[in-house]
Amino acid sequence: MSYEAVDRVPLLDISKGNAADHEEIMAALEEVVKSGWFVGGPNLARFEEQVCEVTGAKHSIGCASGSDALLLSLMALDVGPGAEVIVPSFTFFATASAAWRLGAKPVFVDIDPKTFNIDPESFAKAISKRTKAVIPVHLFGQCAEMDPIMEIAQANGIDVIEDAAQALGAKYDGVGAGAIGRTGCFSFYPTKNLGGFGDGGLITTNDDELAEKIRLFTNHGMKPRYYHSEVGANSRLDAVQAAVLSIKIKRLDEITNARRANARRYQQLFESAGILDQIEIPSETDRCHHVWNQYTVRIPGQDRDGFRDQLNQKGIGSEVYYPVPLHQQRCFLSLFTDPDLLPETNRAANEVLSLPIFPEMTVEQQNLVVDRFVECLKGAQKEYRIAS
Ligand SMILES: Cc1ncc(COP(=O)(O)O)c(C=O)c1O
Incomplete structure (x- = not known):
């Protein structure tokens, strides 16, 4: 296309x-x-x-x-x-x-x-x-x-x-x-x-x-x-x-169905791009009907913020929900939460990236998101190979 x-x-x-x-x-x-x-x-x-x-x-x-x-x-x-x-x-x-x-x-x-x-x-x-x-x-x-x-x-x-x-x-x-x-x-x-x-x-x-x-x-x-x-x-x-x-x-039903369809399409696109060994995509659990306010992937072992900058330079909007867990926020430090008790929270804050899933997104737009995403991922690998 x-x-x-x-x-x-x-x-x-x-x-x-x-x-x-x-x-x-x-x-x-x-x-x-x-x-x-x-x-x-x-x-x-x-x-x-x-x-x-x-x-x-x-x-x-x-x-x-x-x-x-x-x-x-x-x-x-x-x-x-x-x-x-x-x-x-x-x-x-x-x-x-x-x-x-x-x-x-x-x-x-x-x-x-x-x-x-x-x-x-x-x-x-x-x-x-x-x-x-x-x-x-x-x-x-x-x-x-x-x-x-x-x-x-x-x-x-x-x-x-x-x-x-x-x-x-x-x-x-x-x-x-x-x-x-x-x-x-x-x-x-x-x-x-x-x-x-x-x-x-x-x-x-x-x-x-x-x-x-x-x-x-x-x-x-x-x-x-x-x-x-x-x-x-x-x-x-x-x-x-x-x-x-x-x-x-x-x-609302129409909007939710469009978001659900976009989530399914992302799954197909990421699967056929062959990158599921490098990223984790979100899924719907058996007991839930998911309304996909956000489509949040994990990019483990990468410089997530650098990756996001590159994606942005290629014209793809994204957001990090949420970069700093609440127990690490300055206003809550006096609560002395032991960070070792929250390993999954700490890991998620470093790895997550939310991609466009708004209901009006076209198939072309979604294809572009995945193509650009894959390009950034390959670029990151290349950089890694050069550095090592
Ligand atoms: C999980 C969660 N809780 C609470 C709120 C607070 O909602 P509001 O921004 O309408 O005050 C938000 C919205 O930003 C949210 O995402």
Whole structure:
């Protein structure tokens, strides 16, 4: 094939993703502006119902961000000073900062090298008398091993908060991400599978009482107006975001299927390139329905950052999620996490590279990603041979 028409592939293309719904979104935004109803209202109520349908959870409560969804969940479960919250170290910062901000102690544990998700054994070993909650993260769009996690948590009286920020629509044993633990936390940051026009988040739960408490916390702990039974936050999903998301969520299955098809095609392309002895590609585990927010390969034994620079010079966008594990972040050094306890986390941070998998990516673009990737890999080998 010819590459004349395609010579660059971005990591993702948000404008292209929004183009399909452009007119409907603009009309809905005009309605919001005309109505003057910018916080709460029918758009939010409709969107919350749609998320209940997608996840299978009984309740869903919009909030300002995925980070706040985690914070509000912990607040509603009375996590505070003296409590420990077990989190994987290989995740986005917000998973751990939520606990820290409430005066609780994040306790970092290791991951399963195949899925990048929290290792249930590592979780079990980290439990102490002070453990109040665990936050399994459904990293890159694939659910953590929820069966053993729920079992261990229940046996020890620990609340499970699912960090499903990257996993709307994912399933574990047929159950929606966010409908398994006490709460599920979602993000609608623009790079997510369902991305808004700014920040946005949402909490799901099957527990009536908890749902009421979380809703109260999103609005200053205020009910009725100007009467405060709790010290809550101002953390609401505004009507503009809700209107946009309520339209975009109608195509979530289509978007997920396109991402899944891209993941399958990557597997075929990397297999036929004959490089699977040099890189590790991600896979879907038996019990999961993966929604592929990221396609993250491992490049062991290489200068990963140098490799990424070369790929970038060849016009291929990529990203490292995440280069520094949380237990090594300066702000958490006072927790003195023994780095030897987290070998898989440390290894992943050195090896991972996420490649474009956005739903609108064309076959030509995907072929180009793999061709350029293979060129970089061969180039790296040549350099190695010259140096040795
Ligand atoms: C795993 C994970 N948790 C939490 C968050 C926080 O979400 P937000 O950026 O909406 O605050 C994100 C998103 O960036 C995430 O990827």
